[in-house]
Amino acid sequence: MLPVNQTLSNYSDIAFQSAFVIYVVALFVSLFFYGKMQGIIDARRERATRPAEASVAQRVAVGDAGSTLVDDGVPASASDANDEQLSDGELAGREARADKLSGMTQALVWVGILLHATSWVLRGVATERFPLGNLYEYMLGISLGVMIAAAVALQRRSWRSLWPWVLTPMLALMFYGGTELYAESAPVVPALQSNWLPIHVSTVAIGASIGIVSGVASLLYLLRIWQAPGQEKGFFGALAKPLPTAKKLDALAYRAAIVTLPTFGVGILLGAIWAEAAWGRFWGWDPKETVSLITWILYAAYLHARATAGWKNWKAALINIVGLASMIFNLFFINLVVSGLHSYAGLN
Numbered sequence: 001m002l003p004v005n006q007t008l009s010n011y012s013d014i015a016f017q018s019a020f021v022i023y024v025v026a027l028f029v030s031l032f033f034y035g036k037m038q039g040i041i042d043a044r045r046e047r048a049t050r051p052a053e054a055s056v057a058q059r060v061a062v063g064d065a066g067s068t069l070v071d072d073g074v075p076a077s078a079s080d081a082n083d084e085q086l087s088d089g090e091l092a093g094r095e096a097r098a099d100k101l102s103g104m105t106q107a108l109v110w111v112g113i114l115l116h117a118t119s120w121v122l123r124g125v126a127t128e129r130f131p132l133g134n135l136y137e138y139m140l141g142i143s144l145g146v147m148i149a150a151a152v153a154l155q156r157r158s159w160r161s162l163w164p165w166v167l168t169p170m171l172a173l174m175f176y177g178g179t180e181l182y183a184e185s186a187p188v189v190p191a192l193q194s195n196w197l198p199i200h201v202s203t204v205a206i207g208a209s210i211g212i213v214s215g216v217a218s219l220l221y222l223l224r225i226w227q228a229p230g231q232e233k234g235f236f237g238a239l240a241k242p243l244p245t246a247k248k249l250d251a252l253a254y255r256a257a258i259v260t261l262p263t264f265g266v267g268i269l270l271g272a273i274w275a276e277a278a279w280g281r282f283w284g285w286d287p288k289e290t291v292s293l294i295t296w297i298l299y300a301a302y303l304h305a306r307a308t309a310g311w312k313n314w315k316a317a318l319i320n321i322v323g324l325a326s327m328i329f330n331l332f333f334i335n336l337v338v339s340g341l342h343s344y345a346g347l348n
Contacts, residue, residue, distance in 0.1 A: 008126035009185035015119035016140065019112045020174055023147075023167055026108035030163035033101035037161055037242035040098060043091050045230065102160040109151050109163070116144045126185050130198035133188035135336070138205065139177030142331075143170050145209025153213060153252065161242040165216055196274035200267060204292075207264030208327055211299065214256035215324025218317040221249040225314055250313050253320055254306055261299045268292055291330040298323035 120140050124131035131137045150166045153159065188197070220243055227233070227240035243249065271289070272282040283289060298319060305316035 004185045004187075005126040005128075006185070008122050012119045012122035012126060012185070015115045015122060016174075016178060019115035019119060020171065020178065022108055022112035022115060023171055023174070026105050026112060027164060027167040027171060029101055029108060030105040030160070030167060033098055033105060034161060034164055034242050036094065036098040036101060038238060040091070040094055041241050043094070047091065099157060102157055105160060105163050106151070106154070109147065109167075113144070113147050113151060116140075116147060120144055123185060127187060129188060130202075132197060132201040132205065133192055134181075134183045136177055136181045136183045138201065139173060139181055139331075141202070141205045142209050142212075143173050143177070145206055146170055146212050149210050149213045149256070153256070158244060159248075159252075161244070162216075162220065165220060166213070169216070194274065194278065196270065196277070200270040200274050203263060203270055204267030207260050207267050208331075210256050211260035211264060211295075211327055212324065214253045214260055214299075215320055215327070217249050217253035217256065218320040218324070221246055221253060221317050222314060222321075224249055250317065253317065254303075257299055257303055257306075257320060261296070261303060264292075264299065265296050268296060288330065291326060295323055295326040295330060298326055 120131055120137075123137060123140065127133070132141055146166070147170060150162075154162055154166075187193075223236065223240050224243050224246040227237045229241075229245065232238065232241050268289075271292075275284070275289075276282045302316055302320040302323060305311045305319055306313065
């Protein structure tokens with residue numbers, strides 16, 4: 001049994017905790033940005049209705065003799081122009097401040113990703129193996145994959161209003177993983193002492209990470225078509241207001257799923273090859289194998305429905321969301337509750 005470098009293991013834990021704190025700060029900054037964008041959108045919409053109102057006011061103020069003076073002796077048309085110019089300046093200032101907040105969020109996320117990746121790598125170096133030997137390490141890897149995929153997808157400023165919707169579930173996953181699923185650094189069980197471990201599990205983790213981004217985008221797509229721009233009402237309307245258009249959210253979900261389907265599918269095939277070497281059969285309808293296959297079929301069904309004429313995009317989005325639910329069910333319930341050949345996933 002190989003010794004564990006406890007010093008590096010401790011540094012891994014510290015890096016994980018530091019990444020968590022940085023992500024929390026990023027979440028608060030992104031929420032502040034989200035609130036600012038709600039006010040900016042209201043101001044933009046109000047300004048869009050102003051020309052028609054100003055035109056009516058000008059026709060009332062301007063008679064046959066020209067322009068009517070207001071109380072300070074300035075023509076009404078000139079006063080309106082000054083007010084509008086001031087309003088434009090204020091709006092531009094608010095937009096600039098909001099843009100700085102979005103940039104801060106993006107920068108903080110990348111710092112968090114760097115610490116997150118450091119934690120994952122140090123975990124592997126400390127144990128002298130690939131760091132996917134238990135459920136804590138898998139959670140560490142899949143949350144890192146989601147954050148990297150999201151950071152790449154949300155580079156454009158117009159997409160950064162999505163960060164609260166990504167950071168919140170990932171922080172919940174990291175908190176649960178770092179508390180309830182945490183396992184001390186140790187060598188893996190004999191069943192996982194194989195060169196197939198980094199190949200199979202990392203491929204599945206990458207596919208699952210991108211699939212989670214796709215599922216979140218579909219959830220927000222349904223929220224956006226329910227609360228269309230300019231027609232938002234109530235609490236959910238306020239939540240939806242800063243989101244991109246439904247078309248953009250649907251496109252993000254679709255493009256992410258295009259990557260998820262083959263990546264996750266290759267991961268399943270690699271797992272089958274490993275199963276033949278380890279257990280003497282390619283497929284045995286183990287609970288984790290079965291749910292993984294169901295998840296892959298759901299993503300295939302989503303892409304097929306999304307590309308089929310006559311299908312409403314929101315119906316296809318529902319399939320994608322069910323795929324996300326299946327992925328989460330497989331991650332937690334199958335690994336922690338159901339007994340099967342993969343039950344060692346929660347152990348060292």
